[in-house]
Amino acid sequence: MARSDRGGILSVLGDRAFWLGLVVIVVGLIVFALLFNSAVMPIWTRHDAAVQVPDVKELTPEDAQSALLLAGLDWEEQEQPYNPNVPADVVVDQSPSAGTTVKPGRRIYYYVNVSPKQLVVVPRVVSLSEGKAREDVGDRGLVVDRVEMDTLRTPYENTVTRQEPAADSRVPVGTRVTLWISPGVESGRQVTVPNVTGMLVEEARAAISEAELWVDSPRAVEGEVTRQEPARGERLSPGQEVRIYTESGGD
Template sequence: MDRSDRGGFLSVLGDRAFWLGLGVIVAGLVVFALLFNSAVMPIWTRHDAAVQVPDVKELTPDEAQNVLLLAGLDWEEQEQPYNPNVPADVVVDQSPASGTTVKPGRRIYYYVNVSPKQLVVVPDVVSLSEGKAREDVGDRGLVVDRVEMDTVRTPYENTVTRQMPASDSRVPVGTRVTLWISPGVESGREVTVPNVVGMSTDEARAAISDAGLWVDSPRAAEGAVTRQDPAKGERLNPGEEVRIYTDDDA
């Protein structure tokens, strides 16, 4: 074999070695990918692992945490405004719901009806000025959260027309109160005073309000209205007051 033939033979051997090595590398990568996908990935992603969320309602927070821990789940406690109609200091709701299938380690949110440290009675601030209403609300340990302008008119601007929570409600100290205030009397037009004599006080108040007029008359007791001022048929500006009287205060 001369020199040129020997060079060509070595070149062919080199090419074969290169392609053989490359083939071995590619085959190794394919085998690795198959092994990784079939063995490693299921362990890593835990596709086949599943846990049913246990029911933790009506449990105390400590009991709920222990149940979730034993199930291999994480948790986060959420407090919600106190509801006196359901048991206090226990879990009243959860998310996801019990029976839901989730992966191990999933975070479960449970909601506790935390009993208030102290309950207070909401004062009646309707018909008061905004400033006096804020003072009375604060004196009970409550907070005026929002003040909204109402469409209901009263004889005086910024008189409280509505409140939430309602007066005489028992709520936790620190509860936020919303007030609605009046824009005052509307000038430029008149409405007719309705006849409310003989109606119950609730019916009379509703009829006067529907006419666009204001009624306070806190001394009017339950029962039939015996007198009103102004009388029926008179013309007033929207927001002006009609007083009602019953036998007990007439």
């Protein structure tokens, strides 16, 4: 056989071996992928494993933890501001909710209505200066957390226009209080005093505020407004005060 013929045969055999080897490798990779996806991945990801979240509402934190542990779930406890209308020191909410299907080990958040050691009455600090308001809040064992500038104007700059929590509400010692303060009277333009005589107190207050004027009159708390100062139709700068009077409460 000629040398050239032998070389051609060897070349063909080499090409066949190469392509056969390549086919074997490809087939092997496909088989490996199928086996990995069907056998290994379900074990790794626990694809088919699922549990239902138990209902832990109205349980104590200890009982809630036991129930979640038995279900194969993790947990994290969150405290929420005390609500006197629901039982104290028990779980009042959870996330995800009871009955939800989740994977084992999922973290469940539950919220406990923690009873306060002591409740105090929030002082009324609207119309006070920021400094005096801070003092009164601190005297009750509360903390001024934030002070925000309000769009509502009053006769004097940096007086309190709103507060949260509301005055006279009962809250735990250490509760954080937010105050809003006034930028003061706006100069350069005027607004008209509305007629609020004959209105209920809350309606009158809303009408005066809508007119961009300030109303305090802490003794006028209920009934109809019998008198107002200044009278309707007068022109004032935004933020100036309108006083209202009632038969039962004065001004």
